[in-house]
Amino acid sequence: MDIYDQLREVIAQTLRTPASSIGPTTRAADVPTWDSLGHVNLMMSLEQTFDVQLDVEDLPRLTSVPAILEYLKARGIG
């Protein structure tokens, strides 16, 4: 599974939304359960799944699939 598919799976499971509704340009505003609480849960899921340690300053920036992918790539993941 490449990193994009893995991310879709993490978002789908954490936010209880079908993976098919997540695309390469999906943003938080497109997913009803990706609210502020869902976002914190998602950040925890990212850390646990990809073994990264997010900085508190990163949290408000990682609110879209492209932003998260770019962040992971910059840390050599995927």
Add this chain to the structure above:
Amino acid sequence: MSTNSNRKLATETLEEWVAVESRDELAWTVRTSDIEISLPQARRIESRLNQLRGPAHSFRVGVLHTYTSDLLDPWLSFECALQDLSFEVYHAPYGLLRQEAHADSGLVKHAPDLTLLLLQREDLHPDLARPMAGFSLKQQEVLRQQALTELMELVNPLRMAVGGMLAVTFLPSMTGPGLGLFDAHSDRSEVRWWSLFKAEAAGLMRDTVRSSLLLDLDEALAQLGRERFFDPRFWYSSRFPFSASAGREIARRVASLGAVIKHPKAKVIVLDADNTLWGGIVGEDGLHGIALGPDYPGNAYVAFQRRLLDLQQRGFILAMCSKNNEADVDQVLKEHPHQVLRQEHFVARRVNWLPKAQNLESLAEELNVGLDSFVFVDDSQHECLAVRRALPQVEVVCTPARPLGVPGCLDRLARLEIISLTDEDRAKTQMYIEERQRKDLERDVAQGGGDVESYLRSLGMKMQVGIDDPRHIARLAQLTQKTNQFNLTTRRYSDEQIRAYIESDQAIVAHFSLADRFGNSGVVGLAVLRRTDKEAATLDTFLMSCRVIGRGAESAFLETLLLEAHGHGVKVITAEFIPTAKNALVTEFLPSQGFTQKPDGTWERMLSDRPARPPEDFPIDIAIERGTSNERMHLRDAQL
């Protein structure tokens, strides 16, 4: 506890887990594993559990909080699913506490099984956010009293407003104590203040707040360590203090409460012997060849046996079921210098070569408890599987193969948690042992040609009857709540209702305890006799705990009560038998005691025709003690 808690769940393992076709098996695998599970993995497992079978019960939780609590939900939902519960939650608006005690609050409407208070220390007093060392000892004492008052003013209205259980938590300190490493040594220690506060708060709640619990998050913190427990990033950005691990650990504790509340009560722990209580096989390795003693792996088994003594203090009774020669096992129990559990710790044993399921059934019969109250512990996968298949209502625990894992193998079993503890719970093993001694005596007397009467006389029974005695109100109410079999009317009463009857001059509340040469039963019987007329009274309640059945106590108690009533001028006693699914035992009780049935189905005994029998008629020494409120009945009689 866990030796591998930092291991993460591999995708392949997760796939193996969710490929299982049984909800119980998947839940059991996940519950007993100490591998770290990520949130998406937890959600995947939860979906799979619910796909295999819907949960057995719903568990309704109302959360009142002064910090972000919603983020616990995924973990709570997951841990509840592992306990076969569906998690139904209501979160009060942030910071609303007392407002939720109103009759039309969201909390009240939610009708929770558990109300969970997630409080911070300073919620009880603003000074608790200031350095404790800044207060003199006198000020610290005043602060503690003020905080206790505040807590009770918060808890009491909530207790009145909702049913179910009420659990209070305090967020542990995110930093070490203010005085740092010197704290414990200081007379102004913050940790000491907090320990005293917790002890006093628990005492107040225990004594005055029904179904309440101080759920100590300091214990959850100790389990993980402060650095793993808190996540400052989410605390400072979202007011959520916990790491994912802490979220799961707290959720596990809350879900355990759900399991204790919703599932059948566990009562008996049935233990295999070889490779469970000691390492090796006594039949092959011999008394001195088994692993049990100060060195590894024997010390792991000693530790496990000590843990079992802890569980006995929680009110669980221990039994043994082992495929072995009885003499070999006896020898270990009697002679092995490092064996912790001796014969007197087991209420019953099955050491033979019969199938274990069959032995468990006969144990259930002997102990007079349901198989759904059994926890069966065995190291053999084969035996565990066989019991799980034959008796799905038995909770099966497979002892870990590595001795290192054995001491903690029951620590995470939710149904071995307790939410109350009485003297009787702690003495339960003793009660069962005494009962077995009575049965042995009865057999001996019978073999010597003696009849039941001579057996009963040989017991040397002493009955203490209390009349209108307010000292046992909680126990008497508990008896009405818990007694199902020997119970004529199955009326359930609260403490307040019992108190009202005791204080009324129109009712007699009698109870008894029974002692014999083997032990004292504690308070085990209750009768409520209500006056319906100047010369008539009705037997509103008559019940007795099963543990004293078969000793003639019920007759002696009834006749003593009737004698008492007669002394108050009562000439006619009416009584009812209200059949339930469980009280067939007393179907014949009233006719056997000289009551005759009236056309309307109720029963009656005229004391003029069938006078109360005197104490000498019974193989029991009867003593009567009258409470103060009974004096009023005398006075009133005198006035009439």
